[in-house]
Amino acid sequence: MDVAAEKKLKWKDALADRLDAGLADEIDAFETQLELRQQDKLDEKVFAETRLRRGVYGQRYDNGQRHDGVAVRAIEFPSSSLTKGPDTAWDAPGMQRIKIPFGGVTPEQLEVLADLAEEYSDGILHVTTRQDFQLHFIHIEDTPDLMRRLGAVGITSREACGNTVRNVTACPIAGVCRDEIFDVTPYSLAMADFLLGHPDAQDFGRKFKVAFSGCAGKACALVNMHDLGFIARERSDENGTRRGFEAWVGGGLGTIPYDAKLFEEFVPVEEILPLAQAIVRVFARLGEKRNRARARIKFLIAKLGLEEFKRLVEEERAVLREDEGWSNWVDGATAEFESEPAGPRGEVGAVADVGAEYGRWARDNVQVQRQQGYSVATVMLPLGDMTSRQARQLADLGSEYANGRLRTTVEQNVVLRWVRDGDLPALYLGLVAAGLAMAGAGTISDITVCPGTDTCKLGIASSRGLTAELSRRLREADDKLDESIRGLHIKVSGCFNSCGQHHIADIGFYGVSRKVAGTTVPHFQVVLGGQWESNGGSYGLAVGAVPSRAIPSVVERLSDAYVTERGDARTFNEFIESIGKKKARALLEDLMPVPTYEDGPEFYSDWGDPREFTMSDLGVGECAGEVVAKTDFDLAEAERQVFDAQVLLDDKDFDGADQTALQSMLEAAKGLVRLENPDPAEDPDSIVSEFRSRFYDTELFFDRFAGGKFAQYLFHRYEQGSGDSSGEQARRVVEEARLFIEAAHACHGRMLEKKAAESQAS
């Protein structure tokens, strides 16, 4: 074939007979939108939402700027003026999120994902906390072909991002679990299919997340943190036993975590789709659209109250036009979604020498299935990553030993189901050969983590760098770890947005920063008291910020205390409750100070990133120094107050917690006002008024991504005045106060940087 003819070769043509016609048209339309944007015939904001709805996401530095350790420098992309969204360079490589409903992936699909990672990405497949796959450093021009190749094996990236129904997650051992009521897989799949592209689910102010769990006690689907969650139930009466679901609504993590509310104790299976449809219609109709920060359904339910929300949903349900798609799948769903593999596999059984590590792997990574003679094997992926070569080997092992049944997990691993017990040694050896036999699945070294500063635009601290370090240390110490410690869960987010699910960990961390002597130092807030079990049953609270470099000592300190001082506490959560937040904080207080640069230069850079991005910030003028010192003092006082508020919350003094949290926000606001007015008034009215005029109206307080959202926390709470607080309200105000203070720290940092730059310029 000559070059001209080769240039006409397209995946579009090569896969024409393997792509669903509707999907092919959608991708063609997306490709046209790409061209229109390149010709500046499509608005960048419209295009941004369009690509997000196809899972095409931005990545760090896509604004064309990066601090290289010396200064912020422009990245000179070739198409310098073309954008793919506001402040997002067209040429900047981005991330492609790929939906995997209920985490179910076939060997054939895994192979295609491996090919795509090699040809378009960096050769790495990343499993997310929503059972998706993500590929990074993708060029936007490659995305239509990438989507076609996915579509040819039955995968879509449609509605993987944007204000849409995200990947429907489910327990990864559904169908083989010993504790489940019934297999939720067919129901999660039906929900995913039903809501994908549904006209009623296209006009949200924010995303909408759905999960299915087969039981209430375990964590597998984390229903409590979902917009809409289902827990399997059965109900018996004189007509027999019926399947249904407990339905939960309005949960979510994000900046402020909300517990899901019980919407209905029993929804018959044939009603789950119309119920979901009615809920998304109410959300689309009444949910906030302009203020992104309050646009999740949890805010709508909080505003309306659960009873009113239920009334509206029921009213909506009553007028929905009958849709055969609601129930035409239900009869088939009661059959086994995955039947027992047919026939013996041939030569199986004991393998002569599996090595000394096999026992450890089998202990941590293998669960016995409900079906006798079969097990589930978990492949633990470090930081959720595997190479394309490993993905192919895993596909082979899945075909050979798991009858092709693989699922991703919200812990960023992959499970192989239906492995014959006799095949486990051989599977293990296969995994060893693939570099995928790491033991420790589900233990303290199996840490959940978001991308953080590695690739996320919002990341503040290096969550992956920290996690790699913690995992390494914990694996090395595995033999010496007390059994009670091995079972703890650590989760790490690079910022307050909770993508690493830090609220539902025994020990959670989220990235923040602090100015120390004019220099930015990466820190993590330590979040304690969360519960992973019971579907993410309760949320932890921050007890204080610790420099990133001291976080390994935090884990050591807390786990030592748990082993030696746990007393009657059955869980870490109970232990933290028993000692109280004050003592928990006291355990860590000596780890909080930051040494001088001369004494600890490593504190001024992040894990796995040697850039001392703060060195150029040094040299703040002396005049500013005095003002800075007072503001620092105010912010430290605000931190103390918000911590006291948390202690009051633990003591169930909800009014006290609420008032103290408000006071802490006022203290932080006063500290900022002091930067512009060295002698601020002390009364709350004046503080709020002056903060509003000096920092909100001028947008000085605005975060690049969150805008003025954190200031609204102060205004909103202040306008409410005093009154009785419920536990949930008080908890929310305490969380909001914590975030307001973090934002005040960030604002303070920005102002110092600005002053330093002005000082240098003059």
Added chain:
Amino acid sequence: MQALQKIAIKLYARAGTEFAPAELIPLLHGWIQKRSVEGTLIDVADYSHVPDGPGLMLIAYEGVYSFEAGSGAPGLVYSNRRGLEDGDLGSRVKSSMRLALAACEQYGRDADASDGGVFPGSSWELISNDRLLAPATDLTYDELEPVVSKVCEELYGETKFRVARLGGGRERAALRVDVDEPFSPSQLLERLA
């Protein structure tokens, strides 16, 4: 196949070479600061936690430089992602090779304590990173081999070289080149000029 743009070149490092993250990460950030290698340099990606993975990567708009330290065969890979210049396949292979060699040369200047010996220049791979234009079929190999041989003649002159087929099946089509004597990256760069 002749229109192939996505070309990766892997230059093998001496056996046993380890690219320690603690040393290489600062070095690669330094390359971005000083613009030490060609391309629109964006960031450093650390995959050292993945067994036998791509190791440490320097991400550029045009392509990716990887320092693979896996147990199999350590080396530096330059994988082109965006269009190379027009011209025949041979000139595009040479472009990718030039970028890979330049990175090896830079590494030698910045970090190689073994007097330029980390990348002996005597073994390398060409990987076609496009399963549509260059699937791992006999036809692809048949077309690739003369192109690679011609590049080898330029690189190694009279020195005998061997070209072997790698990959195939599900793997990308790839060719491995070996010669019996070492050539420094600088020497090879000069010959490609």
